[in-house]
Amino acid sequence: MDSVIPLRTTTATAATVATTVRPRFSIQPLSNPRPNKPAFSLSVPSSIFMSHRARNLPQCSPVRAQQDGSAVASESTIPEGDALKIKEWEAERFKDEIATSEGIRIRRRPPSGPPLHYVGPFEFRLQNEGNTPRNILEEIVWNKDKEVAQMKEKRPLIVLNKLLSSAPPTRDFLGALKESYSRTELPALIAEVKKASPSRGVLREDFNPVEIAKAYERGGAACLSVLTDKKYFQGSFENLEAIRNAGVECPLLCKEFVIEAWQLYYARVKGADAVLLIAAILPDLDIKYMIKICKLLGLTALVEVHDEREMDRVLGIDGVELIGINNRDLGTFKVDISNTKKLLEGERGERIREKGIIVVGESGLFTPADIAYVQEAGVKAVLVGESLVKQPDPTKGISELFGKDISC
Numbered sequence: 001m002d003s004v005i006p007l008r009t010t011t012a013t014a015a016t017v018a019t020t021v022r023p024r025f026s027i028q029p030l031s032n033p034r035p036n037k038p039a040f041s042l043s044v045p046s047s048i049f050m051s052h053r054a055r056n057l058p059q060c061s062p063v064r065a066q067q068d069g070s071a072v073a074s075e076s077t078i079p080e081g082d083a084l085k086i087k088e089w090e091a092e093r094f095k096d097e098i099a100t101s102e103g104i105r106i107r108r109r110p111p112s113g114p115p116l117h118y119v120g121p122f123e124f125r126l127q128n129e130g131n132t133p134r135n136i137l138e139e140i141v142w143n144k145d146k147e148v149a150q151m152k153e154k155r156p157l158i159v160l161n162k163l164l165s166s167a168p169p170t171r172d173f174l175g176a177l178k179e180s181y182s183r184t185e186l187p188a189l190i191a192e193v194k195k196a197s198p199s200r201g202v203l204r205e206d207f208n209p210v211e212i213a214k215a216y217e218r219g220g221a222a223c224l225s226v227l228t229d230k231k232y233f234q235g236s237f238e239n240l241e242a243i244r245n246a247g248v249e250c251p252l253l254c255k256e257f258v259i260e261a262w263q264l265y266y267a268r269v270k271g272a273d274a275v276l277l278i279a280a281i282l283p284d285l286d287i288k289y290m291i292k293i294c295k296l297l298g299l300t301a302l303v304e305v306h307d308e309r310e311m312d313r314v315l316g317i318d319g320v321e322l323i324g325i326n327n328r329d330l331g332t333f334k335v336d337i338s339n340t341k342k343l344l345e346g347e348r349g350e351r352i353r354e355k356g357i358i359v360v361g362e363s364g365l366f367t368p369a370d371i372a373y374v375q376e377a378g379v380k381a382v383l384v385g386e387s388l389v390k391q392p393d394p395t396k397g398i399s400e401l402f403g404k405d406i407s408c
């Protein structure tokens, strides 16, 4: 049985509602609207209506219907504290809507129900719907959101800002890639220090990050990528700091799931020279503003994309100098190195060349043929983890991967 809930928090006509409502509801204008009643009816599956009632939300009382068929909330009935919570909740939802409109499917945190007294009509979720991450990337992001909140409490931005003055200077990540490419005429190597990953589990039991980093440097890596996520990759900021303090000269990429600007400051303080910004997670405006912060901090931003839509978004953002094409779908784990070629074909490739952007081919590279394939597609650098970190001797692993010694 369907129920009818004619509610609206702000003035809106049936027509405006009809354009914003989600398809699983049906809206019909009432043929004979009565005074003081909205001129439309909204049919909602009864299960959704039940979840609305189960949450104890007011149904009609704070809403006043108008002659034109719209309805307004009588805000005077909402306690001040709740009104603030409602505003915060609506602001979050607004951000989510922007992200969705840019094609971002990863939600920043589990959706919460509206606060008490919220009377918006069209957001009645089925109970429990949406509170489970849709894929591993979303799970990582939800976990990161909590983790960053805790870390920020211990080290607020004001503290990090002070530490910046004693942090070692950054090294030129992009310059190191360009220099290596012109020296070897092969894609510059960003070698990844990674103990484990969600898709492959533990890659190396005897994992000594500093030893691995030094072995990569001896093998001719231009830069290193250091996983700092603990829960899913068994990495840490201690590893990043230790590699930096051990005198490794290769510039270091902090391989993190950045969702907040605070993390950029933290990475910088811990010795990073570059940070990863993942387009599948970050809306355009966040990328734009984080790139500016990176510049202020002397960090290089590696902006990672996986599909055409993300590439087009990133190509529209000013200040992007380094783009990584991940051959791994971070939601499904599927790896396909032809993804690099696909994203560099035609007009996109031309725009990238015109803008002088350096492209990094990331993930799933195991053989000299793989390196040649992505080089042919147009990359000037590669990011390699598994195939090197698993080698008993990672220095030798680099020569095998490139089919020659690239250290001199």
Ligand SMILES: O=C(O)c1ccccc1NCC(=O)[C@H](O)[C@H](O)COP(=O)(O)O
Residues within 6 Å of the ligand: 136, 137, 192, 194, 197, 198, 199, 200, 326, 328, 330, 333, 362, 363, 364, 365, 383, 384, 385, 386, 387
């Ligand atoms: O590798 C994963 O399982 C993974 C899962 C979810 C998010 C990110 C993930 N990996 C990050 C990377 O893409 C790789 O560490 C990096 O590109 C190197 O890839 P590979 O050479 O295949 O180890």
